Amino acid sequence: MGSKGFLNTFIIVLTSTLVFYGFSSVGALAFTNVSSKDFGDQTFVGPFDISRQKEQAVKEKLAADFITLQTDFAVDLTYQDITVALPAEVVTFDVEKTVEQSNSGKENPIVATVSVDGLRTILTQQFSSILFSEDSLQSIATGIERELGTGIMPLTIHITDYSDFTEIEIATSSIAVTEPSTSLTNLINALNGTEITSFATFSLFDFIKNNEIGVVSDEELTVLASVLYATILQTNFVIDERNIGSMLAPLAEPGFEAAVNEQLGLNFVFTNPNKTAFQLHVQSANGTIVSSITGMPLLYSYSPxxxxxxxxxxxxxxxxxxxxxxxxxxxxxxxxxxxxxxxxxxxxxxxxxxxxxxxxxxxxxxxxxxxxxxxxxxxxxxxxxxxxxxxxxxxxxxxxxxxxxxxxxxxxxxxxxxxxxxxxxxxxxxxxxxx
CATH class of the missing domain: 2.20.230.10 (Resuscitation-promoting factor rpfb.)
Incomplete structure (x- = not known):
């Protein structure tokens, strides 16, 4: 009788244990299935294809891909006319956060973290003449992290996109002139304050045509183009077209003539190679035409x-x-x-x-x-x-x-x-x- 009671007790305990283990296993499996992601077709993280893969497999793949990305790291920071390399040690690529924020069937960014302290050291050393506030540093770091999300190398990042800098006068020059005609005065007034946007090309002929200035003599256009040319040479702007005459224009300085002849198609053209915009200022007074350019400061000085x-x-x-x-x-x-x-x-x-x-x-x-x-x-x-x-x-x-x-x-x-x-x-x- 005692043996039978023990056997019944053992059977009851064993059954309870199996039932409890079964429920525990099912619950754990259900939790795992709920928390794990399955990525469908056309799912990317940066340039990496993670389509039709489970979360754990994606993490393992991205861990290897990010190591390669760190090894092939090639990011340049550009401020106006100076470009420096960003060390790979300043940047960390986060696998866990990248997978966590990724959505199936979409193009997802890589989650990168930029060390603000490391960035501060780089910018202070390389751009010593520019003062970066803490807000600017944080803004630039955030901008770099955003652009690193593509995972495309090499990459050039213009830090002027993520911080405001005080605008100053970059260059100025002047030229003597006789009493300007009404058409030349109208052209000067129209030019004053003209914005030269980033990577934009300025053509004197196109400007005159688009603003309906009227007829300005080649001699007066040569005087105007010459003072503009002397100003542009004090910047990193690119001279696309500049000509000289068969003889030096009476008011131009040797070496700084920019001859214009509409009939022959001799134009004056230049391009702004910077990511920021500049303003062109032109004024005429007391027998002198003065031109200047204002904008974010350039780090190099240009002296013709x-x-x-x-x-x-x-x-x-x-x-x-x-x-x-x-x-x-x-x-x-x-x-x-x-x-x-x-x-x-x-x-x-x-x-x-x-x-x-x-x-x-x-x-x-x-x-x-x-x-x-x-x-x-x-x-x-x-x-x-x-x-x-x-x-x-x-x-x-x-x-x-x-x-x-x-x-x-x-x-x-x-x-x-x-x-x-x-x-x-x-x-x-x-x-x-x-x-």
Whole structure:
């Protein structure tokens, strides 16, 4: 009887244990099924495809992918005209949060965390002239985290997108001008305050056309373009088109002329390569046109200067006319000196020159001086020997050669001249013989 009671008790305890274990297992399985995610088709995390995978498999995959992403880390931080690399150690990619925030059938961002302390060190060292507030640092860190969500490398992040900086005058220049016409005044007024947006290209012709300025002479447009050109050279803006004339414009400085000719299609065009916008200011007063550019400060300083200026004397061309009295010389054209000017620009950082670059080499050809001489020589002159060093005819030359005991080469077979001494004549850029 005692054995039977023990057996019944054992059976009851065993049954209860099995029932309890069964319910516990079912509950745990149900909880696991509820908490685990199944990702369907077209599900991505950054560039990584996690379609048709369960949560645990996704975590294992992303852990490996994030290690590769950290190894191939290539992120640049750009502030206006300076770009520096962001060290990978400043950034952490979070697998758990990424999976937790991911939704099936969608493109999901990678969850990245940027160390504000590390970012502060990088920005302070690399952009020492810029003061970053704590709010700016936090805003920039958040912006970097957002852009890292794509997982695409290499990546360039413009920190000016995530912080406000005080705008200052970047560059200025001026040029003397005579009394401007009404059309030029209207053009100057329209230009004043023009915004040059990020990566935008400015064309002087297009601006005049779009604003219905009217007709402005090429001479006045050249003056305006020249002062704009001198201003642009003090920035990192890109000069897309700039021309010079056959002779230097009267009011332009050598090396800083920007000739404009609507008929020939000679335009003035430049581009803003920065992510931020700038304002162009132009004013005319007291016989001077002043242009300037304002915007977020550039870290480099740009200083254009004339590196070399060389002039060339014009050669003299002698012509003969029956209208010039014997013994006299008439100057038909005084000619003009030629010029070659080289413009360089230093790019400096915190007072130290980083590079000295060549900007342009402008050449203006000389115009020859033209003298008119009489057709007949003074009867007192010895045939073939002109007091002014010119020769009237080949007969005079032959006669002079005979008088000096020299054989004339005229009418001689060219083959007979071979072997005789030949002097190579060299000319300078002005067309004059180099002795």
């Amino acid at each position: 200067f004339v590196g070399q200026l060389e002039s060339f004397e014009p050669k003299t061309v002698q012509q003969f006319s029956a209208f010039v009295p014997n013994g006299q010389v008439s100057v038909a054209d005084e000619g003009r000196k030629g010029m070659e000017v080289e413009v360089h620009r230093t790019i400096s950082y915190e007072g130290s020159v980083v590079v000295d670059e060549m900007i342009s080499s402008d050449f203006y050809a000389p115009m020859p001086k033209i003298e008119l001489h009489p057709l007949k020589k003074d009867s007192q002159q010895i045939p073939g020997n002109s007091n002014d060093g010119t020769v009237n005819s080949q007969d005079n030359q032959n006669s002079a050669d005979s008088q000096n005991g020299l054989e004339s080469n005229v009418d001689k077979d060219p083959s007979q001249l071979q072997g005789e001494d030949e002097i190579e004549v060299q000319y300078d850029k002005g067309g004059n013989i180099i002795e």
